[in-house]
Amino acid sequence: MKQEQPIISLRNVGISYKRRILSEPFWAIKDVSFDLHHGETLGIIGRNGVGKSTLLRMMAGIIKPNIGTFINRGYSASLLCLQLGFIPYLSGRENAILSGMLMGLRKKEVKAKIDAILEFSELGNFFDEPIATYSSGMKARLGFSVAFQVDPDILLVDEVLGVGDEDFRQKSTKVMREKIRSNKTIVFVSHQAAIIKQLCNRAVWIEEGVTRAEGKPEEVLAEYNKFLSIK
Numbered sequence: 001m002k003q004e005q006p007i008i009s010l011r012n013v014g015i016s017y018k019r020r021i022l023s024e025p026f027w028a029i030k031d032v033s034f035d036l037h038h039g040e041t042l043g044i045i046g047r048n049g050v051g052k053s054t055l056l057r058m059m060a061g062i063i064k065p066n067i068g069t070f071i072n073r074g075y076s077a078s079l080l081c082l083q084l085g086f087i088p089y090l091s092g093r094e095n096a097i098l099s100g101m102l103m104g105l106r107k108k109e110v111k112a113k114i115d116a117i118l119e120f121s122e123l124g125n126f127f128d129e130p131i132a133t134y135s136s137g138m139k140a141r142l143g144f145s146v147a148f149q150v151d152p153d154i155l156l157v158d159e160v161l162g163v164g165d166e167d168f169r170q171k172s173t174k175v176m177r178e179k180i181r182s183n184k185t186i187v188f189v190s191h192q193a194a195i196i197k198q199l200c201n202r203a204v205w206i207e208e209g210v211t212r213a214e215g216k217p218e219e220v221l222a223e224y225n226k227f228l229s230i231k
Contacts (some may be wrong), residue, residue: 015058040185
């Protein structure tokens with residue numbers, strides 16, 4: 001049976017930054033290639049600092065590649081990134097509205113979801129207090145609760161399931177599993193092999209900005225773990 005055309009394709013993509021005006025460019029991504037298909041959960045594994053988050057920012061349309069080809073065949077993509085746009089002196093409610101808008105929702109859409117955000121975050125009266133008074137766990141709960149209300153064609157998830165207290169980690173993992181079972185297309189970035197194995201049906205390993213392996217999670221993770229064992 002002929003496979004559907006990918007909804008996103010990357011071919012030899014590279015992304016560089018200028019850290020200082022006269023400095024040589026730093027290549028966060030050097031040579032990455034893979035396809036993303038409708039309804040799959042693709043895990044991107046790799047050590048910290050190898051370019052995974054940069055890759056998601058490109059897929060979300062925040063930055064463009066310097067070299068290579070990136071094709072999005074008409075699908076909306078949003079980056080589920082905790083605490084996007086949070087301002088300490090604003091309340092949780094005000095930050096929820098601002099963060100939701102930065103993720104692509106209209107103000108009225110965020111306001112329509114505000115009760116769901118409050119309920120999921122379990123912040124109670126703190127929801128209307130400045131987030132400068134929040135613990136890191138409370139900020140994480142608010143950030144995840146806002147981000148999860150965004151419902152794009154493609155959900156890009158950047159290392160968010162290890163946040164908050166133990167109860168909230170279990171809760172956030174549960175709703176993420178439900179999202180996956182609903183046939184949502186998801187790209188999930190992590191440096192934790194166990195998370196990729198549990199949640200994803202295909203994986204890509206990136207090392208120093210280069211695609212090192214792509215395929216079934218257990219096969220890719222075996223190569224990744226072998227690499228880590230000899231480092």
